[in-house]
Amino acid sequence: MTFQGLKSVLGALCSLRGSRPGVYEAAKKVKSLLAQGDKETAGAELLAALERWPGHSSLEDIKHFLGQRRLQDSLAELHHLEDQALKAHVRTARAFADTDNHEQAAAFVTEALKRFPDCPELHLTLGEIHLRRYLADKIPEDGRRAATCLEQTLHLDRRNPLPLKYLAGLHARIGCFRQATEDLALLDTRQADEAERRYIGELREYCSKRADAEPECDLEPGLTRVWDKGDFFMDCRDWAVPPAPAFGRADVTSILAPIVLLEATARNCVELPGVTAVVIQNEVRSEVVTADGGDVDVTALQNVTRELVAAADDACWRMELGQVRGCDLKTSVGRLALHVFADTWVGLLFADGVSATQVRTVTQQFLDRVAEQIGESHESNS
Amino acid sequence: MKAILENLNHSVGVVGSAVMTHDGMLVTSAIGDRRDEDALTAIGSSLVHSARKSLRSFDASELKLMTIDGSRGRIVLVDAGKAFLLVITDAHVALDATLLDIRSTVGRLKKAISLDV
Numbered sequence: 001m002t003f004q005g006l007k008s009v010l011g012a013l014c015s016l017r018g019s020r021p022g023v024y025e026a027a028k029k030v031k032s033l034l035a036q037g038d039k040e041t042a043g044a045e046l047l048a049a050l051e052r053w054p055g056h057s058s059l060e061d062i063k064h065f066l067g068q069r070r071l072q073d074s075l076a077e078l079h080h081l082e083d084q085a086l087k088a089h090v091r092t093a094r095a096f097a098d099t100d101n102h103e104q105a106a107a108f109v110t111e112a113l114k115r116f117p118d119c120p121e122l123h124l125t126l127g128e129i130h131l132r133r134y135l136a137d138k139i140p141e142d143g144r145r146a147a148t149c150l151e152q153t154l155h156l157d158r159r160n161p162l163p164l165k166y167l168a169g170l171h172a173r174i175g176c177f178r179q180a181t182e183d184l185a186l187l188d189t190r191q192a193d194e195a196e197r198r199y200i201g202e203l204r205e206y207c208s209k210r211a212d213a214e215p216e217c218d219l220e221p222g223l224t225r226v227w228d229k230g231d232f233f234m235d236c237r238d239w240a241v242p243p244a245p246a247f248g249r250a251d252v253t254s255i256l257a258p259i260v261l262l263e264a265t266a267r268n269c270v271e272l273p274g275v276t277a278v279v280i281q282n283e284v285r286s287e288v289v290t291a292d293g294g295d296v297d298v299t300a301l302q303n304v305t306r307e308l309v310a311a312a313d314d315a316c317w318r319m320e321l322g323q324v325r326g327c328d329l330k331t332s333v334g335r336l337a338l339h340v341f342a343d344t345w346v347g348l349l350f351a352d353g354v355s356a357t358q359v360r361t362v363t364q365q366f367l368d369r370v371a372e373q374i375g376e377s378h379e380s381n382s
Numbered sequence: 383m384k385a386i387l388e389n390l391n392h393s394v395g396v397v398g399s400a401v402m403t404h405d406g407m408l409v410t411s412a413i414g415d416r417r418d419e420d421a422l423t424a425i426g427s428s429l430v431h432s433a434r435k436s437l438r439s440f441d442a443s444e445l446k447l448m449t450i451d452g453s454r455g456r457i458v459l460v461d462a463g464k465a466f467l468l469v470i471t472d473a474h475v476a477l478d479a480t481l482l483d484i485r486s487t488v489g490r491l492k493k494a495i496s497l498d499v
Contacts, residue, residue: 101474103474137454304437304440311432312450315426318425321454327451329445331443331446
């Protein structure tokens with residue numbers, strides 16, 4: 001009787017087992033769903049099974065595995081996004097550096113570096129911005145910043161020869177010849193062409209000789225000496241100079257406009273509306289072209305132009321405002337617009353009563369004609 | 383007068399400003415933190431002095447307005463009656479708009495100077 005009873009209970013349990021799976025079947029089902037990639041159903045099945053068999057190790061293991069896998073997926077996605085963000089920041093930094101707004105560019109890259117402090121490309125971009133500014137204006141702070149950024153780039157990416165090349169050029173220019181010699185010795189020249197390799201060799205030899213002959217000089221005193229002197233200890237031609245911004249406005253001060261060419265342009269431009277005289281000067285020469293019937297004290301105009309350019313240049317240098325590009329004056333006898341080219345400057349004297357807008361328009365016409373003349377001169381030379 | 387300059391310094395692109403007499407003596411200044419106030423005003427005074435001296439030899443002309451474009455910033459010098467207003471701006475600011483603020487400041491300075499006298 002007892003045996004019969006036990007048998008019927010077992011039979012009932014077996015039939016029940018067929019209709020409702022046990023914990024191992026449930027775990028197997030969840031694993032199978034996961035293998036098929038149906039994470040949602042697997043999750044729901046797992047939760048249902050855990051309600052029925054709370055704390056069962058087969059199910060708990062799967063739950064733990066699911067948590068880890070979700071975390072891994074999330075981290076991979078985040079890394080991918082970070083990687084994309086870094087690439088976007090580097091690209092934007094380059095785009096900023098290709099404009100002529102150096103301050104905005106430096107501010108962006110500095111901000112980007114707070115997020116990606118170990119990115120050598122960002123350090124290099126910032127180093128190039130500061131170096132470009134330093135080579136233009138020789139302000140020690142720019143040189144200091146450039147050196148810091150380039151050293152950091154070098155520290156993060158030893159394979160890139162650019163930061164060491166820039167540092168070698170900077171050290172040579174500011175008279176740190178010992179350091180320049182060491183940089184040049186370490187410089188990987190495999191990517192350089194034959195002419196550059198030869199130049200690097202000559203520069204190294206020159207720096208080495210100067211290093212032996214002169215007392216040792218560090219970065220800080222070197223930058224100060226250049227600032228006080230107003231010039232570099234050697235020009236290094238255009239070697240180790242970061243490329244100019246691809247989309248920046250042309251800097252008139254960097255345009256080499258021969259004085260003869262400017263004189264020819266002045267003779268054409270003196271007839272422009274409102275212009276009474278054009279003065280063209282460099283360190284040794286001065287020429288004034290006056291409009292027909294113009295009553296201008298030529299000597300006084302030459303003197304005032306030279307003195308004003310010198311005063312503007314001095315003020316900009318001492319105020320750390322960079323190189324003088326131009327200067328406009330409104331006086332009781334008319335307006336005077338001065339424009340500085342690389343080593344030459346031009347002054348356009350306007351009649352009294354000419355408006356500021358007209359001065360701007362005519363000055364721009366003059367600058368455009370200078371550009372045209374330079375173009376024609378290049379064509380005839382070639 | 384310093385309050386007038388500080389107000390001007392809030393204009394877009396203005397870094398600092400100073401008022402100096404025709405012979406280059408500093409009256410008052412409000413230069414931003416990042417620059418050495420004494421040095422800048424001394425340079426400004428020297429600029430006023432040499433620009434006026436140069437111009438006097440040229441048809442006895444008087445300086446009304448002078449703007450110097452540097453690659454990193456601009457210097458604007460404006461005749462304010464018995465004094466000159468010196469303004470330093472960013473290099474990339476559109477000067478036309480800022481000049482409106484500068485001109486209005488000159489008007490206020492002229493009033494302040496005449497009251498002082």
